[in-house]
Amino acid sequence: MLRTPDWHMLIVWYFFLGGIAGGAYFTAAVADNFGNFRDRAVVRIGYILALLMIGVCGILLILDLGTPSRFLNMIMHFKFWDPMSIGAWMLGVFGLFALVSSVLSLSADEGRAALRRKVSLVGTIFGFFLASYTGVLLSATALPFWSDARLMGALFLASGASTGMAAISLLLYLSGDAAGEGFKKVKRADRFAILFEMAVLVLFLVLLGSAAAPLVSGSMAPLFWGGLVVVGLVVPLLLDVLGARWVPAVIPAVLVLVGGFILRYVVVMTHA
Secondary structure (H helix, E strand, O other): OOOOOOOOHHHHHHHHHHHHHHHHHHHHHHHHHHOOHHHHHHHHHHHHHHHHHHHHHHHHHHHHHOOHHHHHHHHHOOOOOOHHHHHHHHHHHHHHHHHHHHHHHOOOOHHHHHHHHHHHHHHHHHHHHHHHHHHHHHHOOOOOOOOOOOOHHHHHHHHHHHHHHHHHHHHHHHOOOOOOHHHHHHHHHHHHHHHHHHHHHHHHHHHHHHHHHHHHOOOOHHHHHHHHHHHHHHHHHHHHHHOOOOOOOOHHHHHHHHHHHHHHHHHHHOOO
């Protein structure tokens, strides 16, 4: 008999915030390396947001393990065959890159900016790993549905990109920078990120076939279809494409974040 992991809301939040961290860092790195001076707010907010999310993820992981000593033990004794050990290490390594990028983003010195851009190119790799790793961790188990979901890592990565961009859009809006070019660029990029996530989700369900029943027709189906697909993907995409002037520009970003959380929730809670 297969043992169901004792995972709860701490892990759902860990998966969700880890995806935002990876997506926010990637967005900042793209703006940093390929943008201009008008994108400075996106760069700064993206790096710092990633750092903060990594810090919260570390706290959530420690709380889930029960004692800080267990987390420190995973850091001190790296086990390449242990997915949890790999995850803890990648969280720490990515946190280091996010810290360096965040500190360098506070300086206007061009020499430090050049170093920051180089650091971000490597840091993005670890950001992608963190965003997708949680999905790979689930698919590596022997439990039904999870073990059949081979594209879980790709789906979480796509969701991390869209939620990371949405989080940056939300912070730009709250900081009063919604009229800036950076805000418009991030919203436009998030539109393509949502489309990519929708494509990955369709392929994910097709490859799962009947194994997708816990999501599409089980107890999680209303939340999956109504919360993730409609509220978290279709509605924000339509609002953005149609340019509904009667809807505050930040609403699509909020809906994308809600959808990203629901995705992790329904996937994890199928075996809660």
